[in-house]
Amino acid sequence: RTVADKEALDASDTGSSAASSCVDTSGDSIKIGFVNSMSGTMAISEMTVNKSLHMAVDEINSNGGVLGKKLDVVEMDGKSEPAVFAEKARSLIEKECVAAVFGGWTSSSRKAMLPVFEADNALLFYPLQYEGMESSPNIFYTGAAPNQQIVPALDYLKEQGHKKLFLVGSDYVFPQTANRVVKAYAEGNGMEVVGEEYTPMGSTDFTTIVNKLKFSGADAVVNTLNGDSNVAFFKEYKASGLTADQVPVISMSIAEEEVAAIGVDNVLGQLTAWNYYQTLDSAENKKFVKDFKAKYGANKPTSDPMESAYTSVYLWKGMVEKAKSFDVDKVKAAADGVTFDAPEGTVKVDGENHHIYKTSYIGKIGEDSLIHTVWQSDGPIAPDPYLKTYDWAASLSASVNK
Amino acid sequence: MGMIFPQIVAGLSNGSILLLAALGLSLTFGQMGVINNAHGEFMMAGAYTAYVMSSIIGSKTVALAVALVVGFIVAGLLGLLLDVTLLERMRTRPLDTLLVTFGVSLVLQQLARDIFGSSGVYAQAPAALTQPVTLFGYSFSAARLFIFLLSIVCVAALYAVLKFTPLGRQIRATGENRDLAEVSGISTKTVDHVTFFLGSGLAGVAGVALSLLNSISYNFGTTFIVQAFLVVVAGGVGQLKGAVIASFVLGLAQSWIELPTSASVGQVAVFLIVVLFLQFRPQGLVSIRSRNLA
Amino acid sequence: MTDANQPMLSVQGLSTGYGKVTVINDISFAVDPGQWVSIVGNNGAGKTTLLKAVLGLLPVSSGKLVFDGNDMTKAAPNQRIRAGMAFVPQGQQSFGTMTVDENLHVVADRFGVESAERYEEAVEAFPVLKEFRDRRAGLLSGGQRQQLAIARALITRPKLMILDEPTEGIQPNIVADIQCSIRSMSEDKGIGVILVEQKVQFAVERADRYYVLAAGRFIAAGDGGPAAVAEAKESMRV
Amino acid sequence: MNNLNLSELYAKHKVWFAVVIAVALIFLAPAVLSSYNLGLLAKYLCYAMVAVGIGLAWGQGGMLTLGQGLFFGLGAYVMAIHMKLSDIGAGQVPDFMAQYGIDQVPGFWELFRNPVMAVIGIVAVPGIIAAVLGLLVFGRGVRGAYFAILSQALVAAFAVLLIGQSKTTGGTNGLSDFKGFFGYDLTDPANKQMIYYICAFCVLVMMLLTYWIRHSFMGELVIGVRDQENRMKFLGYNPASIKVFVFSLAAMFAGVGGAMFVPVVGIISPSDIGVTPSILMLAGVVIGGRTTLLGPVVGTLIVRFAETQLSEAYPSAWTYIEGAMFILVIAFVPMGLGQFKGVWPWLKDRIGIGKSGVGAGAASAVPTSAKAVKA
Amino acid sequence: MSETELEQLRRDMQQMRDEAKQMRDEAARMKAEIAEERERLATQLAALDDRGGQWNDYLEIRGLHVQFDGFVAVKNLDLTVMHGDLRFLIGPNGAGKTTIIDAITGLVPATGSATFRGEQLLGKKPNDIVKLGVGRTFQTASVVEELSVLQNLQIAEGFRKKGRELFAKPTGASQNVEYMMEVCNLKDDANKLAGTLPHGKKQWLEIGMLLVQDAHLLLLDEPVAGMTPAEREATGELLKRCSRNRTVIIVEHDMDFMRQFADSVTVLNQGEILAEGSVEDIQNNEEVVRIYLGGEQQ
Ligand SMILES: Nc1ncnc2c1ncn2[C@@H]1O[C@H](COP(=O)(O)OP(=O)(O)OP(=O)(O)O)[C@@H](O)[C@H]1O
Numbered sequence A: 001r002t003v004a005d006k007e008a009l010d011a012s013d014t015g016s017s018a019a020s021s022c023v024d025t026s027g028d029s030i031k032i033g034f035v036n037s038m039s040g041t042m043a044i045s046e047m048t049v050n051k052s053l054h055m056a057v058d059e060i061n062s063n064g065g066v067l068g069k070k071l072d073v074v075e076m077d078g079k080s081e082p083a084v085f086a087e088k089a090r091s092l093i094e095k096e097c098v099a100a101v102f103g104g105w106t107s108s109s110r111k112a113m114l115p116v117f118e119a120d121n122a123l124l125f126y127p128l129q130y131e132g133m134e135s136s137p138n139i140f141y142t143g144a145a146p147n148q149q150i151v152p153a154l155d156y157l158k159e160q161g162h163k164k165l166f167l168v169g170s171d172y173v174f175p176q177t178a179n180r181v182v183k184a185y186a187e188g189n190g191m192e193v194v195g196e197e198y199t200p201m202g203s204t205d206f207t208t209i210v211n212k213l214k215f216s217g218a219d220a221v222v223n224t225l226n227g228d229s230n231v232a233f234f235k236e237y238k239a240s241g242l243t244a245d246q247v248p249v250i251s252m253s254i255a256e257e258e259v260a261a262i263g264v265d266n267v268l269g270q271l272t273a274w275n276y277y278q279t280l281d282s283a284e285n286k287k288f289v290k291d292f293k294a295k296y297g298a299n300k301p302t303s304d305p306m307e308s309a310y311t312s313v314y315l316w317k318g319m320v321e322k323a324k325s326f327d328v329d330k331v332k333a334a335a336d337g338v339t340f341d342a343p344e345g346t347v348k349v350d351g352e353n354h355h356i357y358k359t360s361y362i363g364k365i366g367e368d369s370l371i372h373t374v375w376q377s378d379g380p381i382a383p384d385p386y387l388k389t390y391d392w393a394a395s396l397s398a399s400v401n402k
Numbered sequence B: 001m002g003m004i005f006p007q008i009v010a011g012l013s014n015g016s017i018l019l020l021a022a023l024g025l026s027l028t029f030g031q032m033g034v035i036n037n038a039h040g041e042f043m044m045a046g047a048y049t050a051y052v053m054s055s056i057i058g059s060k061t062v063a064l065a066v067a068l069v070v071g072f073i074v075a076g077l078l079g080l081l082l083d084v085t086l087l088e089r090m091r092t093r094p095l096d097t098l099l100v101t102f103g104v105s106l107v108l109q110q111l112a113r114d115i116f117g118s119s120g121v122y123a124q125a126p127a128a129l130t131q132p133v134t135l136f137g138y139s140f141s142a143a144r145l146f147i148f149l150l151s152i153v154c155v156a157a158l159y160a161v162l163k164f165t166p167l168g169r170q171i172r173a174t175g176e177n178r179d180l181a182e183v184s185g186i187s188t189k190t191v192d193h194v195t196f197f198l199g200s201g202l203a204g205v206a207g208v209a210l211s212l213l214n215s216i217s218y219n220f221g222t223t224f225i226v227q228a229f230l231v232v233v234a235g236g237v238g239q240l241k242g243a244v245i246a247s248f249v250l251g252l253a254q255s256w257i258e259l260p261t262s263a264s265v266g267q268v269a270v271f272l273i274v275v276l277f278l279q280f281r282p283q284g285l286v287s288i289r290s291r292n293l294a
Numbered sequence C: 001m002t003d004a005n006q007p008m009l010s011v012q013g014l015s016t017g018y019g020k021v022t023v024i025n026d027i028s029f030a031v032d033p034g035q036w037v038s039i040v041g042n043n044g045a046g047k048t049t050l051l052k053a054v055l056g057l058l059p060v061s062s063g064k065l066v067f068d069g070n071d072m073t074k075a076a077p078n079q080r081i082r083a084g085m086a087f088v089p090q091g092q093q094s095f096g097t098m099t100v101d102e103n104l105h106v107v108a109d110r111f112g113v114e115s116a117e118r119y120e121e122a123v124e125a126f127p128v129l130k131e132f133r134d135r136r137a138g139l140l141s142g143g144q145r146q147q148l149a150i151a152r153a154l155i156t157r158p159k160l161m162i163l164d165e166p167t168e169g170i171q172p173n174i175v176a177d178i179q180c181s182i183r184s185m186s187e188d189k190g191i192g193v194i195l196v197e198q199k200v201q202f203a204v205e206r207a208d209r210y211y212v213l214a215a216g217r218f219i220a221a222g223d224g225g226p227a228a229v230a231e232a233k234e235s236m237r238v
Numbered sequence D: 001m002n003n004l005n006l007s008e009l010y011a012k013h014k015v016w017f018a019v020v021i022a023v024a025l026i027f028l029a030p031a032v033l034s035s036y037n038l039g040l041l042a043k044y045l046c047y048a049m050v051a052v053g054i055g056l057a058w059g060q061g062g063m064l065t066l067g068q069g070l071f072f073g074l075g076a077y078v079m080a081i082h083m084k085l086s087d088i089g090a091g092q093v094p095d096f097m098a099q100y101g102i103d104q105v106p107g108f109w110e111l112f113r114n115p116v117m118a119v120i121g122i123v124a125v126p127g128i129i130a131a132v133l134g135l136l137v138f139g140r141g142v143r144g145a146y147f148a149i150l151s152q153a154l155v156a157a158f159a160v161l162l163i164g165q166s167k168t169t170g171g172t173n174g175l176s177d178f179k180g181f182f183g184y185d186l187t188d189p190a191n192k193q194m195i196y197y198i199c200a201f202c203v204l205v206m207m208l209l210t211y212w213i214r215h216s217f218m219g220e221l222v223i224g225v226r227d228q229e230n231r232m233k234f235l236g237y238n239p240a241s242i243k244v245f246v247f248s249l250a251a252m253f254a255g256v257g258g259a260m261f262v263p264v265v266g267i268i269s270p271s272d273i274g275v276t277p278s279i280l281m282l283a284g285v286v287i288g289g290r291t292t293l294l295g296p297v298v299g300t301l302i303v304r305f306a307e308t309q310l311s312e313a314y315p316s317a318w319t320y321i322e323g324a325m326f327i328l329v330i331a332f333v334p335m336g337l338g339q340f341k342g343v344w345p346w347l348k349d350r351i352g353i354g355k356s357g358v359g360a361g362a363a364s365a366v367p368t369s370a371k372a373v374k375a
Numbered sequence E: 001m002s003e004t005e006l007e008q009l010r011r012d013m014q015q016m017r018d019e020a021k022q023m024r025d026e027a028a029r030m031k032a033e034i035a036e037e038r039e040r041l042a043t044q045l046a047a048l049d050d051r052g053g054q055w056n057d058y059l060e061i062r063g064l065h066v067q068f069d070g071f072v073a074v075k076n077l078d079l080t081v082m083h084g085d086l087r088f089l090i091g092p093n094g095a096g097k098t099t100i101i102d103a104i105t106g107l108v109p110a111t112g113s114a115t116f117r118g119e120q121l122l123g124k125k126p127n128d129i130v131k132l133g134v135g136r137t138f139q140t141a142s143v144v145e146e147l148s149v150l151q152n153l154q155i156a157e158g159f160r161k162k163g164r165e166l167f168a169k170p171t172g173a174s175q176n177v178e179y180m181m182e183v184c185n186l187k188d189d190a191n192k193l194a195g196t197l198p199h200g201k202k203q204w205l206e207i208g209m210l211l212v213q214d215a216h217l218l219l220l221d222e223p224v225a226g227m228t229p230a231e232r233e234a235t236g237e238l239l240k241r242c243s244r245n246r247t248v249i250i251v252e253h254d255m256d257f258m259r260q261f262a263d264s265v266t267v268l269n270q271g272e273i274l275a276e277g278s279v280e281d282i283q284n285n286e287e288v289v290r291i292y293l294g295g296e297q298q
């Protein structure tokens, strides 16, 4: 009685090539899994993603499903803990036998799930912009790679004539990696980084950092602070006499949701860099916003991660329909070039690195708590998670290329 | 260099925040031995009170004043409820209160999430407090100045109550020897309730004040609680004077250490300072020697 | 309220103990105003336990306690104190972190305008307390603390003074003083006294009445006085 | 009165209960559980190891440690680094470091590339750090609430530090994506089972060790120090060294628990070891009974199992349940399930049926007419 | 008065008489028990073997000075207590008696010198001082309440254990412990938790713990407070016996007890030695009578 035997028996007879896949494709519905934090610190953000995922599934189901099968959602709570994400992902794949999993938010949750998906040869659709330097054959990254968010933001600052940057971020992986990109960019583009500060997550004391900022002579701030810290930071920033006109702050993690929580008077006129705003003027977006508000309430704004999650379901649908199969290997093989007219504009899957082509927008926070585009890239930017195509980033990509 | 003065102000301001957060704890921990892990959540209750007041009252100045009073009462009543239902039966095992109140804090956090939602909200401050004030050519947060003054007022008031009033003597007597206080004619039950009400109420005041600086969410209190406990421990349990010195020293230390290093190092340094400090004064800064073995 | 025929304190059929262990078993006695009642017994007899029950520090399992005409069987200790009992506990107890002054004030406070007068009265009686009024009580020597404890009880001008081995750890010449002051309390001020002691002579010699407690029951009783000392000692043997 | 018999049975045959648990863990569980569930059980066992240590330090020694996450984390990171380094070839750097452009593995990590050093490190690093902290803290007579608060502060500081040093620790992402465990392929189910066995074995060994200590002279000293620390000095003992011993042992247990957590769960990150996770490590001990030997283990298994089950069904309700658990158990049944023996007679006494037969041993000499005055 | 009332009265009287008789019987029985107990103790004490002391087995205190925030509790005190002496230390409340013991055993910092067997005690940690053969009891009994009487004694006995021994299962009572339980009348309570003992028995346990420690300098702070006269006597005899080959200092306020057992007496007042000598010397010292003994009663 070896365990391997037992597993083999357990494995269903779908005849798929995946060693342990047990996806049941015989019925008229197919299971997919969501894993989002419904409790813990990340619940506030991740629940928005969960909602838009549901919206996409409902739309698809009412339009005949995928390959004629209705989608049957199994959801699990990641509890804001990476270890739980890994556990739940495993449960979704091995116990629930879902065809694909959508979700995750923090990089740590993705990193925790990655080995699970690779070992079981399953699929994860990860909706968030992140620090890059990763590409797994079992994950599709539908948020921005660094070159689709950070680089355009810097291009914009450069264009506006800013030369001295001050970097402030929460002490975790995305800000740190993002700032490495910023520093490399600055060096290659005649800009100067005059300060780089990190605060522990949830930190609310910014007096010292803002003092440093004031005395650094910076003419722009690149902000990668996370969540609540932004409130304290912007209040302190304002109280110290700094203004968006003199020293603008460009934020990488403040979306429409956060603007409301920070208080619009604290961030009025500040900049953000994303691939989607609620205010985007396209037919797809108008419909998306309208449907979302109808479903979840008029006061609920839509944001980049939500849009990206919504899009990810449609991209999977596109891949499956192209492959005409739910089989993971076939879906992966079919992925390259799949497109979707998303609210943010047309996106396209890169079969090589599993990221997608996205358009970048710089926005300014307005009185209405919404973000209005002030600059946009010339069409979708090809994803480059390792920044291989940028000269100034040679040192960055070199260290990762084993 | 030009940063000396602003950094001193920053340190004092941080100190006053620590002090405000620790003041109620110093009372309930020092006098009653209750290690109230839910203190942070009482602060959260105060902060949410500020939020509610600022959304229903037009004048933000009035809203803040009302919130300070109502926040005190709301948090105080929460504390009173906790004391009457649970802590009263645990007088003989103070260490256990730490875990019970941890449970309470879990419940209160979830409750806040269910009532106010898990996304952060913010209380609109009176306009005067959102503007910078300029002192000797430097701009500072008016809200921080307000908090600094408020903390001084609270400390002075608490000190006066404890030191000079019959109630204060009763609180201290009960804190020290419950049976003896009882046979000295003090209704220890009532005194305990009053003490806990005051201590929790102070948490509410702290919450209202700190809502001027931060966003308010269900984990509002967790930001402060560990450091507040450290202040109490470093200052000497039940010692107001110690708590005052400890919070300002730690506040200043943190901002000065943070200056050449980083915020994380500053935070870690504060912890280590306290551990090392207890090497020299295991009973805290200000301690009362007793001849008892135990 | 006080009924002329009723004793000031009457304890009837009192039983109590710790957890399941019964220590005091069906005890009855009474104290009148101005009467000095001594309860003697070997260590472990249950003297302290009995007092704790009388004061309400231990819940009673059966029996009844009437003080000053009111049934106080279930009253909290502080209510009994406010009704006119005063207690000097065993073991030289005081509020160690508070000064001698504050120790006295914490009791005196209750009496409003009278408090200053009562305070003076107490420190007059024990000069040491005057000398060390600003010292923390926890730093006093054992005997000094004991004096403080007695002073604290006296401040309340009680109707009934309850003392648990007040002479333990006190220097001999002061012991004699204490005996005298107890006598004068009951005789001059009409205070009822319950004194618990192991030192039979001290307790019985000048008392009005004595009881011998053993294993939670009274095994002997009688009127006090020098003659009764031997008698009490005899019944207490072992 | 079935319950009564059961509780008596438990009291009399504790050892057999332990044996039953051991047999169930070693033979039954792997046979009946699916690989996924076995993995969960292995994870619970990792927490149980921490719990055994907490039971010893807190239940026996009176040191309420809110910072076991620190030692759990130390063990886990040593293991994780070892696994990372042995996944890749010599001279190479793991992915998370490469991301920051680091091309040389720092010396203190390099040490744990060697499997023997890693195994030693898993036990020694938490043990030594606990000993140093213990000497600092206990040596100066810091105890009770002070100690609890300090231990909490330490774990908070540790988490901040881990996050801050992401170049060498992986920061908030933690360490994950392991391929092998001492040369065994982690994806092979047979190896997963082996890892489970190691966990079960560790728990049992720790329980045996604890049993031994509790019943040795040292066990008495530990209680002595808990109860009358200062008096022990005047009996010729150094309370600090006794406490340091117990505390370090508990830390080592936590370290091993953390180390096994890594191959079982596949990731270790600061969110597994912060202030709240550390307090939650106490939950099982609280429920099971801090002063008993079996209590912490059984309690932890129950709590963690309930967590997996209930949090799936009612994500937000679980927080309430968890909170209520702490509140109700500590306030009303402070000795947890270990008090089981006493609960029934107490209940009967309360509602006044029958005469109790248990727990009156000490009282038998005295007539028992008194009601329970202290619950 | 009616017949029935009379009858009732008669019955009551009869009952009272019976009760009185019962009490008398009880008293007689108790007396017999006491006698028996005395005898038992005497034989046991006789069996206490004489262990010889070392040449420098004495306590020498020179210039001991203890100060608290400016308040001098012990002033430049010189005191020598020889091997085999049973020294009583008396003096008014607050004279500094307890403070001297505290200083010698490392509980409070002091200056000057205190040597026992030639070893300096001041400045050492309490547990190291114990290892030099110095043991003490506390004015308020401090036993380990959550351990049984037997375990308390075992702990007191076992402080020299090292390494493996610490982790061995404690085997029942050693001869030494067994013996001390017998002497201290704790045999029946061996398995009771020390916390449930009455006050007096706790004092006994303290003394028992000190004795099994095999200390050669015994410092007892009011050991008989809370004991019955019979117990005082027994304690006194035990200590007297012990003092033959040890150095014993007892702080007491019980003058009967002192008279009965003291070899020599030191009177302390306000941190200074007021008088020193035999019991008679002290009793005849006017100053001592004035500030301490007073009219003398009991
Ligand atoms: N907290 C307690 N728990 C259990 N039993 C106790 C407790 N306190 C006292 N006892 C027991 O109650 C009995 C009576 O104790 P008590 O203290 O009343 O004696 P006492 O007469 O005052 O003695 P002493 O003269 O030594 O003070 C003793 O047998 C003692 O063991």
Ligand SMILES: Nc1ncnc2c1ncn2[C@@H]1O[C@H](COP(=O)(O)OP(=O)(O)OP(=O)(O)O)[C@@H](O)[C@H]1O
Residues within 6 Å of the ligand: B289, B290, B291, C139, C140, C141, C142, C143, C144, C169, E068, E069, E071, E072, E073, E091, E092, E093, E094, E095, E096, E097, E098, E099, E100
């Ligand atoms: N830690 C301290 N701080 C300040 N004063 C102290 C301290 N310890 C003792 N004292 C003072 O030192 C003096 C001597 O105290 P000590 O306890 O030695 O007296 P004692 O002779 O044992 O008296 P008693 O017979 O009442 O027990 C007292 O006046 C006491 O108030």
Ligand SMILES: [Mg+2]
Residues within 6 Å of the ligand: C047, C048, C049, C090, C164, E199
């Ligand atoms: Mg007593």
Ligand SMILES: [Mg+2]
Residues within 6 Å of the ligand: C141, C142, E097, E098, E099, E139
């Ligand atoms: Mg003394």
